[in-house]
Amino acid sequence: MARDTKAAFAYIGPAMFVLLIVAALPLGVALATSTTNWHLHRAAQREFIGLANYIRLFEDPRFIYSLQVTLLYTAVSVGVSMIGGFVLALMMRRTFPGRNLVRALLTIPLIMTPVVSATMYRVFFYDADRGLFNWILGTLGLPTPVWVASWPMAFYAICIIQIWFMTPFVFLVCDAAMESLPREPFDAAKIDGAGYLQRIIRLVIPMMRDTLIFALIFRITIDYRMFDTIYVTTRGGPARYTEVMSVWVYNRALRSFDVGYANAGSVVMALVVALICLGLMLYNYRRREAVS
Amino acid sequence: MSEQVRSVQRTRFIAPRVERSLITAGHALLVVATLVAALFPLFWVLLGSFKLPADVMRLPPVIVFEPTIANYLTVIRDRFVFFFENSVVISGGSVLLTIIVGVPAAYGLSRLRIRFKKTLMLLILSVRFAPYIIFALPLFLIMSELGLIGHRPSLVIVYTIINLPVVIWLMRAFFDDIPTELDEAAAIDGASRFRTFMSILVPCARPGIATVTILSFIFAWNEYLFALILSGRDSQTLTVGLTRFLGGMEDAIRWGQLSAWSVSIVAPIVILALLVNRHLRRGFTGGLG
Numbered sequence: 001m002a003r004d005t006k007a008a009f010a011y012i013g014p015a016m017f018v019l020l021i022v023a024a025l026p027l028g029v030a031l032a033t034s035t036t037n038w039h040l041h042r043a044a045q046r047e048f049i050g051l052a053n054y055i056r057l058f059e060d061p062r063f064i065y066s067l068q069v070t071l072l073y074t075a076v077s078v079g080v081s082m083i084g085g086f087v088l089a090l091m092m093r094r095t096f097p098g099r100n101l102v103r104a105l106l107t108i109p110l111i112m113t114p115v116v117s118a119t120m121y122r123v124f125f126y127d128a129d130r131g132l133f134n135w136i137l138g139t140l141g142l143p144t145p146v147w148v149a150s151w152p153m154a155f156y157a158i159c160i161i162q163i164w165f166m167t168p169f170v171f172l173v174c175d176a177a178m179e180s181l182p183r184e185p186f187d188a189a190k191i192d193g194a195g196y197l198q199r200i201i202r203l204v205i206p207m208m209r210d211t212l213i214f215a216l217i218f219r220i221t222i223d224y225r226m227f228d229t230i231y232v233t234t235r236g237g238p239a240r241y242t243e244v245m246s247v248w249v250y251n252r253a254l255r256s257f258d259v260g261y262a263n264a265g266s267v268v269m270a271l272v273v274a275l276i277c278l279g280l281m282l283y284n285y286r287r288r289e290a291v292s
Numbered sequence: 293m294s295e296q297v298r299s300v301q302r303t304r305f306i307a308p309r310v311e312r313s314l315i316t317a318g319h320a321l322l323v324v325a326t327l328v329a330a331l332f333p334l335f336w337v338l339l340g341s342f343k344l345p346a347d348v349m350r351l352p353p354v355i356v357f358e359p360t361i362a363n364y365l366t367v368i369r370d371r372f373v374f375f376f377e378n379s380v381v382i383s384g385g386s387v388l389l390t391i392i393v394g395v396p397a398a399y400g401l402s403r404l405r406i407r408f409k410k411t412l413m414l415l416i417l418s419v420r421f422a423p424y425i426i427f428a429l430p431l432f433l434i435m436s437e438l439g440l441i442g443h444r445p446s447l448v449i450v451y452t453i454i455n456l457p458v459v460i461w462l463m464r465a466f467f468d469d470i471p472t473e474l475d476e477a478a479a480i481d482g483a484s485r486f487r488t489f490m491s492i493l494v495p496c497a498r499p500g501i502a503t504v505t506i507l508s509f510i511f512a513w514n515e516y517l518f519a520l521i522l523s524g525r526d527s528q529t530l531t532v533g534l535t536r537f538l539g540g541m542e543d544a545i546r547w548g549q550l551s552a553w554s555v556s557i558v559a560p561i562v563i564l565a566l567l568v569n570r571h572l573r574r575g576f577t578g579g580l581g
Contacts, residue, residue, distance in 0.1 A: 005406065018389070029430035033430070096323070111565045227517045273423060
């Protein structure tokens with residue numbers, strides 16, 4: 001078969017060149033500097049130290065903690081938003097006047113600037129004395145925590161923002177997928193006496209498996225690398241309790257100036273999420289093989 | 293729908309008509325509750341932006357108050373225009389660059405016969421999924437070495453990292469949907485590949501191009517990490533401008549100003565997104581949010 005190599009350079013080349021500069025080159029620099037003791041305050045004594053940074057990482061309880069809290073944060077906010085978005089999509093199957101308007105309005109959290117959303121939550125909702133959350137809790141006679149300044153409330157605070165932000169994404173994806181599901185299997189199942197819940201579990205979820213896995217991978221990668229909302233809400237605090245990986249790398253590099261070490265951290269960070277995603281893709285692939 | 297009303301299997305305590313209207317009411321209540329949860333923060337900040345300092349911090353919260361535009365006037369005095377201009381130039385420039393290199397690449401990946409097409413697509417996708425800090429920190433190191441921190445053009449180029457993968461994946465899907473018979477007909481008529489691309493495929497894919505343009509603009513507008521690390525004093529965007537408030541945020545006098553800032557940042561994109569919502573939804577779901 002003839003190949004369009006020359007045309008490929010003309011059409012795909014420029015994009016590849018741009019990606020080479022903004023993605024491949026930085027990745028190379030990250031890998032290279034992760035093997036040095038480069039510290040911005042002692043830039044002159046930059047030496048190759050092999051894998052010493054990586055060994056240091058795994059002996060650093062704060063890094064291990066950061067990895068754990070990132071995974072926990074990802075698990076909680078992905079889990080809740082996946083279920084919430086799916087249920088929301090089911091809810092919107094029912095027709096009612098103004099349905100399309102509601103669907104459009106539900107996309108608003110998703111397109112809102114995350115930094116703005118986080119600021120709003122922090123100032124208007126989480127403020128210990130004048131925030132709405134504590135006002136509501138206080139009115140109901142419940143304890144009023146100092147949200148972003150206490151553990152585990154600070155953790156819940158960042159999860160709530162992320163769930164609010166990302167549930168609409170899962171909703172959109174599920175809504176579109178449900179729209180294109182064929183009707184016949186459901187009618188048949190209904191005639192056979194399958195209940196609503198049974199039809200959802202036995203029919204809707206299996207038929208949407210590819211979509212759900214796609215949404216899951218997408219959601220995981222976004223929460224796992226989240227920086228904006230967490231940095232704005234808690235700055236990784238109180239103490240370093242909500243210092244997720246992105247914030248950890250940022251602080252090591254731009255507060256402690258330990259850039260070699262910080263880069264080693266981001267390499268490990270990328271490897272972990274790559275493994276998670278590959279695992280999910282493989283699982284989906286196997287599953288599909290098993291079905292066919 | 294009558295799904296919930298399974299008359300055969302269940303003993304009834306209430307008449308079917310009553311039950312149906314109860315379900316309708318319950319559903320309506322759920323929809324309203326969802327809408328409130330989704331929109332309340334935006335509504336609240338919008339309200340707050342028109343409140344006087346005394347009203348904005350009052351508890352129980354006040355809904356009816358004497359509106360003021362004082363907060364917006366402070367925003368304008370607070371160099372909002374400077375940050376706004378940076379955001380427009382950087383987001384706009386980066387979207388333009390992304391479209392110019394991304395659309396031909398998507399065409400190539402849809403139509404050309406080349407080796408490693410799948411690998412290439414996956415590599416592009418992995419850029420979208422990678423933790424951005426792994427690019428942001430080395431870019432900071434490279435750019436400081438070269439003295440590029442704080443220049444708008446460097447942020448314009450860096451921002452392609454967020455959008456180029458999205459544009460290539462979405463546009464490839466759009467091109468794949470256009471029947472290849474069109475290309476073949478053009479080729480028979482003697483049109484060159486470039487001519488076919490420019491005068492047949494691009495016009496056919498116009499809705500797709502509009503979608504990815506708006507989507508990319510929103511992503512660039514909302515970006516914070518790269519802007520925070522790579523912008524100097526002259527290239528700070530709106531998101532960086534807003535977080536300058538963070539230190540003194542406990543100072544309640546500034547809540548109103550903060551609200552006005554927030555509203556001014558999100559208003560352009562929220563309005564844009566609602567105007568083109570149908571396209572946007574396809575963009576979010578068709579490829580990669």
